[in-house]
Amino acid sequence: MAKYAYPAVFTPEEDGGFSIKFPDLEGCYTCGDDMVDSIAMAEDALALVLYEYEKDGREIPFPSSESSISLSDNEFINFIACDTLEYRKMYNNRSVKKTLTIPEWLNEAAVAMDLNFSQVLQEALISKIRI
Known part of the structure; x- marks a missing residue:
């Protein structure tokens, strides 16, 4: 790219x-x-x-x-x-379903904060890839 x-x-x-x-x-x-x-x-x-x-x-x-x-x-x-x-x-912006595994405590904390898992993952990947 x-x-x-x-x-x-x-x-x-x-x-x-x-x-x-x-x-x-x-x-x-x-x-x-x-x-x-x-x-x-x-x-x-x-x-x-x-x-x-x-x-x-x-x-x-x-x-x-x-x-x-x-x-x-x-x-x-x-x-x-x-x-x-x-x-x-x-x-090429269609969504792709991914299955991932995280610790239960992390899931509970994220759910408690009402975080959107897809959005958080996208932001983290963009940051990691530096685009």
Whole structure:
């Protein structure tokens, strides 16, 4: 889980939109209706593909330099950034049931304080992982 920036090749389309491809990443391409939409779509596509690379344990390639990418007429390069941790938080936020064991005295004290066990565990894990 990390922050990334990759060069994206933008190809203008006749309708005013753009096709976008990331030459360094297999299967990473998208399109948008205008420049703002295209950048948002590119960020989402990049985060999704890199998230899948991380999840599958695939090696994440180093981004190419702008000068090493050949362009056709009207194409241009724009670097797109993403944060796969933020992507995970937004799109992979389903609850997972966990069974755990704690001492009875600790359970009684927590119940007496009306603590939410799930919330306490989430806060402790976030603190421990430092995210």
